[in-house]
Amino acid sequence: MFGFEINWSYVLILPVALGVLVFALVLVWWERRLLGWWQDRLGPNRVGWFGVLQFVADAIKLFTKDDWIPPFGDRFFFVLAPFVVCAAMIMAFVVVPFDEGWVIADTNIAVLWFLAMSSLAVYGVLLGGLASNNKYALLGGLRAAAQMVTYEVFMGLSILGVVMMAGSFSLSDIVMAQADSIWYCIPQCVGLFIFIIAGLAETHRLPFDLPEAEHELTAGYHTEYSGMKFGLIMAAEYVALILLSCMITIMFFGGWLGPSFLPGFVWFGMKVFILINFFILLRAAIPRPRYDQLMSLGWKILLPLSLLNLLATGAVLLLI
Amino acid sequence: MEYILFIIAAAITIGSSILALTRLNASHALIYLVVTLLALAVIFFLLGAPFAAALQIVVYAGAIVVLFLFVVMMLNLGKSSVEREQRWLQPRMWYGPAVLSAILFAILCVAIYDSPSSDTTGTMVSPKEVGTELFGPYIIAVELAGFLLLAGLVGAYHLGRRYLSDRRS
Numbered sequence: 001m002f003g004f005e006i007n008w009s010y011v012l013i014l015p016v017a018l019g020v021l022v023f024a025l026v027l028v029w030w031e032r033r034l035l036g037w038w039q040d041r042l043g044p045n046r047v048g049w050f051g052v053l054q055f056v057a058d059a060i061k062l063f064t065k066d067d068w069i070p071p072f073g074d075r076f077f078f079v080l081a082p083f084v085v086c087a088a089m090i091m092a093f094v095v096v097p098f099d100e101g102w103v104i105a106d107t108n109i110a111v112l113w114f115l116a117m118s119s120l121a122v123y124g125v126l127l128g129g130l131a132s133n134n135k136y137a138l139l140g141g142l143r144a145a146a147q148m149v150t151y152e153v154f155m156g157l158s159i160l161g162v163v164m165m166a167g168s169f170s171l172s173d174i175v176m177a178q179a180d181s182i183w184y185c186i187p188q189c190v191g192l193f194i195f196i197i198a199g200l201a202e203t204h205r206l207p208f209d210l211p212e213a214e215h216e217l218t219a220g221y222h223t224e225y226s227g228m229k230f231g232l233i234m235a236a237e238y239v240a241l242i243l244l245s246c247m248i249t250i251m252f253f254g255g256w257l258g259p260s261f262l263p264g265f266v267w268f269g270m271k272v273f274i275l276i277n278f279f280i281l282l283r284a285a286i287p288r289p290r291y292d293q294l295m296s297l298g299w300k301i302l303l304p305l306s307l308l309n310l311l312a313t314g315a316v317l318l319l320i
Numbered sequence: 321m322e323y324i325l326f327i328i329a330a331a332i333t334i335g336s337s338i339l340a341l342t343r344l345n346a347s348h349a350l351i352y353l354v355v356t357l358l359a360l361a362v363i364f365f366l367l368g369a370p371f372a373a374a375l376q377i378v379v380y381a382g383a384i385v386v387l388f389l390f391v392v393m394m395l396n397l398g399k400s401s402v403e404r405e406q407r408w409l410q411p412r413m414w415y416g417p418a419v420l421s422a423i424l425f426a427i428l429c430v431a432i433y434d435s436p437s438s439d440t441t442g443t444m445v446s447p448k449e450v451g452t453e454l455f456g457p458y459i460i461a462v463e464l465a466g467f468l469l470l471a472g473l474v475g476a477y478h479l480g481r482r483y484l485s486d487r488r489s
Binding site for chain 1: 354386
């Protein structure tokens with residue numbers, strides 16, 4: 001009735017939420033191992049087979065640590081912030097189709113829903129910085145807010161080319177539209193480029209982790225966080241990385257499409273995994289820019305570029 | 321089902337907007353404002369306008385109130401501003417707005433009661449229809465809004481530029 005059919009997709013809610021969280025935790029270990037490998041050291045390899053169970057050890061450590069709430073801060077916001085950022089990121093998975101029909105809500109505003117949830121995640125970061133009542137946290141929160149609001153603009157604009165070519169905001173329709181033609185990573189390569197950069201800035205991962213830049217802001221907006229609240233913020237960051245990879249897979253690399261000797265969700269998972277490794281490689285390879293460089297890159301290069309891409313896409317679509 | 325959801329969303333909207341008005345701490349008030357906007361988005365969704373609901377979250381909650389909160393953080397309001405708010409928010413401040421709101425509410429009630437068909441139940445409007453309407457019959461409104469935003473942008477740029485050149489000299 002309201003743009004989506006309610007069927008057995010309710011069953012998917014719990015597995016998706018838990019699966020994403022567990023995958024995010026394993027990803028912490030995987031990232032550390034890969035970084036260790038690239039930097040000629042071992043990384044965590046003691047717990048379990050090649051250190052796979054490192055995340056269990058980390059979780060036990062986080063659960064048993066002293067969960068300190070700064071008495072000089074805003075207690076309510078301080079507790080609220082990690083939940084907001086984590087909940088927003090997991091909510092975004094509601095519209096992600098893992099295979100044909102494997103989606104919790106196949107609405108025709110799915111792309112906008114993704115943008116809305118990633119823009120709500122700003123509040124977690126902002127409130128975390130504000131509630132800590134600490135100059136480093138405040139600076140980190142301010143940077144995060146400016147950076148995320150800025151890059152949201154190009155993020156939306158860079159996807160619009162894909163939406164125009166598919167003629168729908170629904171992610172399933174976007175994937176199906178790529179079945180008939182070439183995957184959108186070729187015709188929308190400019191959009192893909194902008195989306196990757198904007199997505200990195202939006203998830204504030206290295207090289208764009210200026211809100212939490214260790215060498216200048218200790219840990220930025222989550223300086224005062226400890227114990228499980230810190231764990232939630234950490235998990236949300238990795239969930240955001242998975243979400244970004246899922247979105248790029250769906251919109252630019254044909255989602256679950258692939259040769260039919262493997263089921264669709266396997267193709268989807270493989271593409272997502274390759275993209276995650278690519279982002280980890282970016283973290284290892286590229287140094288962090290200065291904050292004003294990041295902002296001027298956004299407004300002076302990416303914004304005109306994404307508008308031009310939009311104009312060209314529209315012109316080509318009209319001519320064909 | 322929709323009716324119950326609507327009642328819940330409407331109650332949250334009213335409650336959180338009252339709290340947004342009466343909080344003394346500016347950042348708390350803004351967070352209640354965000355809750356109001358989210359509840360409004362739910363109402364839009366129930367009325368069959370998912371596109372408007374999504375834009376409500378992206379634009380209002382995701383961009384505009386973030387900027388408000390950003391400014392509050394920059395000003396770093398402390399205890400003194402809470403005390404000042406307390407001085408300003410006295411009972412007698414409420415009389416004027418309350419009378420005006422009561423008149424508006426009465427007009428609204430009469431309008432709803434008089435309107436022949438209050439047909440607001442669930443016809444879905446797809447994003448495509450919204451787009452064709454905006455760039456068809458309502459094109460002038462869209463263009464005017466564009467002019468207004470451009471004027472704001474140029475004004476902000478001008479002010480910021482003067483500040484920068486002052487600081488350099």
